[in-house]
Amino acid sequence: MKKLLCTLALCGSLGAACFSPVHAQLSIEIAGVGANRVPVAVADFAGETASGRALTSVIRGDLANSGLFRLIEIGPGLNESGPGNFADLKAKGADALAAGSLTDAGGGRMEARYRLFDVNKQVSLSGLARVTTAAQLRAAGHQIADDVYEKLTGVRGVFATRIAYVTRAPGRYALQIADSDGQNAVAALVSPEPIISPTWSPDGSRIAYVSFEQKKPVIYVHSLATGRRTVIANFKGSNSAPAWSPDGRKLAVVLTKDGNSQIYTVNPDGSSLQRLSNSSGIDTEPRFSADGAFIYFTSDRGGSPQIYRMGANGGEVQRISFEGSYNVTPRPSPDGKSLAYITRREGSFQLVLMDLASKQVQVLTDSRKDESPSFAPNGSMILIATEIGGRGVLAAVSPDGRIKQRLSVSSGDVREPAWGPFLQ
């Protein structure tokens, strides 16, 4: 029996590897843009072969998909020394120009150079040089796009960050790690059982998640580079909802070993377990505020699931959400000023954003099955899982609701997104 099962598993794995892409690639599609997009020209990088403009296309793709820039078409022939005169660019309506080159640096390496110009003032705003390889060319492109983004918006870019998400095909769950634009996906974990609630360590080297491979929910911390996994909570009952403290020294987790779901903290190696919440109902979905002072969480202590917060070491509990009878999955913004969560309105589950000072709540989507919001580390977008045409997809929306992106794979479900931290 065991032999037969293994033979079947072998065929299954081989079949999947042979006939379909092992890493279902996410593709990004923009569905809404900002109110005032900066007109920017990105010149074809000199020295890039016309057939594979990886660098130029990554930079253009990043800027266009962000919804904050309008790309101005420009002819060839420029590099990082800029144009002889800016009149042509000005006439085309460009406010800024990014231009650069790619040269052979020997030993299979390349040097990417770029400069950003203010077209109206006719001055250079910034410049970068990156020694890279063919395999790393996209990463260099994301870094250049981040520089353009930061110099023109005043906000640090997130193009060079990574995202995690879970794909589901029949009998096969995979925790995928991809670039922010969905490219270069690599599976960190493949399992026949569900994987939920991935969250990045603040330094981006590890992911905590819940895996059901032992027929019950168990929390693991997984080092991405080595694949080494540590069980940090496998107590009797369910173990779920891990959340890192901002300093990476502990995690809030939810355990049922003492009854209903309650919140505890534990070190990333599984030591120093401490109970934080003490209610007779359900307390779950903990998330630390960016300054580490509070833990936001979902609780049904008042009869319906609502959002509360307590001190990072427990203590006094304060109710945060009041409107409606189902408010779950709180995610504090990186700047600490707002809180994203999921609310139920007329049977639909939608992403909302609360301004924590005024308690004003804005509905950000019109979809029906939003789940698991995750802020970009610069706060510019909120990534969610939702459903379109019966399939799980990822979507991203800006906190003002204007910019909308959709990320989907060609087949199967995508869910449980988690946006990684800034690269260090």
Add this chain to the structure above:
Amino acid sequence: MNKLLLPALLAAVLAACSSTPPAGDGAPVEGRTADTGAKVTTVTTGSVDATGLPRELTDGKSILSKRVVYFDYDKYDIKDEYKDLVAAHAKFLTGNRQFKVLVQGNTDERGSREYNLSLGQKRADAVKRNLMLLGAKEEQIESVSLGKEKPADDGHDEAAWAKNRRAQILYKGPTGNGEF
């Protein structure tokens, strides 16, 4: 990429089939660098092999082969129609102290995954409490939740949801053989 992964996948699957139990740690596999030297290594997990339980637990004519208790919407108490089923399992566990059960609670698909995990736990706990009231010992029972992750029916209507709001009982025998 496929070329790179294929032998690795094969190795991981073969490793899972060797005499060592396919526990959490699969053979780490070298993935490719995604960006700025940030490497990701693939791990493949195994699954549980369910064999060797006594016939009275698996024979379709035995009430003990019935392992699922269904719940009403937003309800966590055991309905009268499932009391005999739970009582039969309690009796088996009382007479066979070397057997253990894993009770998995489940919910329908609506709402947050983690909140549903907590709700599913309440259903598993209800079954556990009943088994204990009828003589089973706490150390024989673990109640856990699968939330909305393992629906019995993939549909999106009330008929499907009703089949998914359930708790199921898995057995493990004295030698560690069984369903979990």
